Amino acid sequence: MKRFSLLCLGILAFYSTDSRAALFQSDTLPLIRSGEVILSGKSLRTEEKYDLAIEKLLSIPASDTNYVQTQSELLITYLEAKQWDKAIAVGEKGIKEPSAHKALFYVGLGNAYSGADQTEKAVATHKEGLKQYPYDYLLHYNLGVVLAKREEYAAAIGELQEAIRLNPFYGNAHLFLGNIMIMQGKKAKATLALSTYLALQPTNNAVLVLLNNLMKNAVTYENSQPANETLAAFKELDLLIKSNAALDKKFKSSVAFKAPVAQQLELVLESLPAAEKGDDFWLQFYVPLFAKINQQGLKEAFIYHILSSVDDKGVKKWNKSNQKSLDKFFALANQELRDFRFKRTATIGGQKAEYTFWYYETHRLNAIGNQIDDDTYIGPWVFYYPNGERKAEGNFTQTGTKTGKWRYYYDDGALKKEEDYDSKGEVTGLVKNYYQSGPLWNEIPYKDGLMQGRVAIYYPCGQLKEELLYKDDKRNGSGTTYYLTGQVSARYTYKDNEAEGPFTYFYKNGNKKEVYTYTAGKLTGPYEYYHANGKLSQQGHYLEGEKTGEWLGFYATGSKRFAGSYASDLKTGPWVQFNEDGSLQSEEVFDQKGKLHGTARYYTRTGQLYYDYEHKNGLFTGYTYYDKDKKILSQGGDGKGTFKIKAYHPGGTLRYEGDIKKGKATGLFTYYHPTGNKSSLINFKDDQYHGLFQSFHESGQKDVVCTYVNGAMHGYYRQFHKNGRIKTEGWVLNDEMEQTWNTYFTNGTLSHSQYYLFGDSHGEYQQFDKNGRPFFRNTYNHGVLTARAQLDTLGGVLKSETLAEGNGKNILYFANKKTRFQTQMQCGEYASDLLSYYANGKLQSSTPLKNGEYNGRYKAYYASQKLRVEGDYVDGEQNGLWTWYFESGKVDAKIPIRNGKYHGERIDYWENGQIRVKGTVVEGDRIGSSFYYAPDGTLMIERMYDENGLVRYRYLDKDKQLTPYIELPNYTGTVKAYYPNGTLSVENHYKNSFMEGKQQTYYPSGKLMEVRTILAGQEQGVREEYYPDGSLRKKSPYVDDELHGQEVEYHANGKVKRTSTYLFGEKEGWELTYDQNGKVLFKEYYRDGTLY
DSSP: OOBOOSSOOOOOOOOOOOOOOOEEEOSSSEEEOHHHHHHHHHHHHHTTOHHHHHHHHHTSOTTSTTHHHHHHHHHHHHHHTTOHHHHHHHHHHHTTSOOTTHHHHHHHHHHHHHHTTOHHHHHHHHHHHHHHOTTOHHHHHHHHHHHHHTTOHHHHHHHHHHHHHHOTTOHHHHHHHHHHHHHTTOHHHHHHHHHHHHHHOTTOHHHHHHHHHHHTTOOTTTTOSOOOOOOHHHHHHHHHHHTTGGGSTTSOOSOOSOOHHHHHHHHHHHTOOOOOSSSOHIIIIIHHHHHHHHHTTOHHHHHHHHTTTSOOHHHHHHHHHOHHHHHHHHHHHHHHHHHHHHEEEEEETTEEEEEEEEEOTTSOEEEEEEEETTTEEEEEEEEEOTTSOEEEEEEEOTTSOEEEEEEEEOTTSOEEEEEEEOTTSOEEEEEEEEOTTSSEEEEEEEETTEEOEEEEEEOTTSOEEEEEEEETTEEEEEEEEEOTTSOEEEEEEEETTEEOEEEEEEOTTSOEEEEEEEETTEEOEEEEEEOTTSOEEEEEEEETTEEEEEEEEEOTTSOEEEEEEEETTEEEEEEEEEOTTSOEEEEEEEOTTSOBOEEEEEEOTTSOEEEEEEEETTEEEEEEEEOTTSOEEEEEEOTTSOEEEEEEOTTSSEEEEEEEETTEEEEEEEEEOTTSSEEEEEEEETTEEEEEEEEEOTTSOEEEEEEEETTEEOEEEEEEOTTSSEEEEEEEETTEEEEEEEEEOTTSOEEEEEEEETTEEEEEEEEEOTTSOEEEEEEEETTEEEEEEEEOTTSOEEEEEEOGGGOEEEEEEOTTSOEEEEEEEETTEEOSOEEEEOTTSOEEEEEOEETTEEOEEEEEEOTTSOEEEEEEEETTEEEEEEEEEOTTSOEEEEEEEETTEEOEEEEEEOTTSOEEEEEEEETTEEEEEEEEEOTTSOEEEEEEEETTEEEEEEOBOTTSOBOOOEEOGGGOEEEEEEOTTSOEEEEEEEETTEEOEEEEEEOTTSOEEEEEEEETTEEEEEEEEEOTTSOEEEEEEEETTEEOEEEEEEOTTSOEEEEEEEETTEEOEEEEEEOTTSOEEEEEEEETTEEO
């Protein structure tokens, strides 16, 4: 997980959706609050500002957690904007992947096909959706609509009726069904359907006008389509409506408002046929509903209710004065609609019978199953999420207990859990839980409702993660946890749900890492922590869960690192820390409350006194800094802990300055490099970073700009190259990288772009070459690589691979389809040796893997298959002596490495075998003397370094004796060294520990060996290298410390030996190699520094 430490570096019908959150815009990359973007998009869609809504929704990347919901909203927007092709593209993608919105995608895709007049595809899409969601009323409704468009009216009527059976409260289904009845000339049936719609949607005046026109025989498209035979009872009712009998003055109406819709509807209610058993939907649903309205004297309330959209004082007055009658009508109608869908025949769990259908308040299906005694579930049941996906399914006994196999599901339809119940209703056998992505999560054995036996827990990739034992529902016995790559990571024992005995953690190499001891669930007894090499790192004791007694720490070499004591989990008394060589690092004293008290002393790496801090009961009250002669450089403080502080580097230059208030760093602190240049500007609040943070390269250029809130990085982060261009940028929220992060080459072009979710790589990763062309496109799932696509120079897919849950082969290819790199992945980690190849198939390098980490001898080769470099990996880090070779086979360099950093005596060689440079490196930095030699073995210069840079130098005089050291004050000045013969060997210019300006080295003959230019810490311009006779050996162009342009290498006879083109540090394009007569020997093409 990527965290940051305290130191920076109308016809259409859809489900409603809801989410939260806003779009914060930085200068470059936006922080997208997708929930708020979705709400904003919805609002714009409602206002019919479709282009703006689409623009908003398209801003949400595919890696966002709300992306699928965004796509569903985008689909709706495209449909309303009648952008059918785009809607189809979104819908086709949406139905392919599991999601909580899949039913909606089927509805939307079908409607998009219909809108594009691809009705055959529309029908097929809705039907395919119904196979998965048979009780989705919107799928039935929209299928009915498209079937009607195809003039398949009989089938359309059936689908609309099914939509009403599932949700009789859905008004559009009644409206569309009523319109079909009008076209078929079935006045009575149309009247009942449209009246039901108006009962549900009384404010739609257009539909009221339609019904009124129907009542007075004035609908122009009536009888426009052929119809099947109508029941005799409805024929009579049709004739009654056509006769306008209710419009005769002799008809005594109870409705004062005069309009055909009122009086004719009143007559219809009084003339309804008797409800009969049979297949006719109107006799099953509409007739019983309106008969009860009539029987209970609520026809007047019903008619006035559907007249609500009429701008008439009388109607409004009646509705206002008769609320009790209206409430009775509402109660009756709601109950009738609920009862209609309550019971129906279905097949559940393989059993066909009459079942009760249960619904959410939103009228979405909640469950199917029967009850007795109002609260006892019996027989088969299926439960549903509001989105139509199954939630659970299984059987109940006649006494209401679960029995047999039960399955549970996630809201995207994926299997979540499986369990079995015995005849007593107790869980029995193996309970299986699954990740939402599909793999098995855990297996838990049950007997008589209690956990009994071995529990196994798995990583999503299938690798065993932990196994533990249960007895009678309590953890009892041994347990083991495993790394992703299969090695044991811990062993432990439990007794009655409490840890007991040793709890041991392991490194991947099998060595012990950490050992706790538990008694009755509490840490009690010895504690040990080990380095990966098996040597002790820490030791101490716990008592009742608290640290106690003496605690000791050790370096991996075995030397002591610290010593001190704890009491009741608090540091107490003197604590001493040591450097690896045994010299003092610090001395501190803690009081009985675990707070620093008295004088704390801190020392340099060489053991000299550096500074003292004074504390009183934990309050920082004063300080003193010393120079190398123990003279005071600065001093300050007061008893209340409020004072200004000036801290110094061991070399005597200012390190930082700021204000201490009540013992804590407060406000702006300014930090400096040992050279005196500003290194950072940091704002503090109560000893924590808070506010703007800025750091600077030693050259003075800006390095990092970010923001902290109460000690955690929170806000926009930017890091810069030394040339001032942005290197990396993105958002950090609560110390975790979030959303899109971009990294750039020194020339400003995009290098790679990665999306993060809670600090993990998630979603798409793109890598580009320095010409801006996409190179790789990878997909991550919470930090695990799951897919990779390698692209050619035109952006086409050269090769792609899927790594399910991070498992599979990880192979990269050259343009000729030959393997460039290969390894096996397990759970997102390397599981076999890493092998890279040249384009001709020959081995380029081999990185050995063992125990899930780099272990063993690494070797890399030239294209000629001669050894280029070799060295050992130990537990994932470079360790031991590493050797580099010239292609001739001669040694180029021998460098000892410790835990990935150069450490020890480093020797570099000329190709003739003579030593070029010999000196000591400590943790990657040159420290102490380094000797530089000419190709003939003559000493050129001895340079003396401290941890900040060059401090002094010397060379051989005419008697071949070393001269006295020549100091370089403040790491600044000109270095001139000479050979014993008096000729100049080195001329360097330094400024604040960096070379600055023209840098030259010479052969003992006085001939120029090399000349280059350094500006602001970076090499610029053409570097020239020469043969001992003074002829040109190589010309190398540099921009911002990187090779850029054409590099030319020459034979000793002056003929061109090799031409290479570089693009900001990496080979790009053709490299030509010539023999001494100018004949081309090799022609190789490079892309992004790799032979292509």
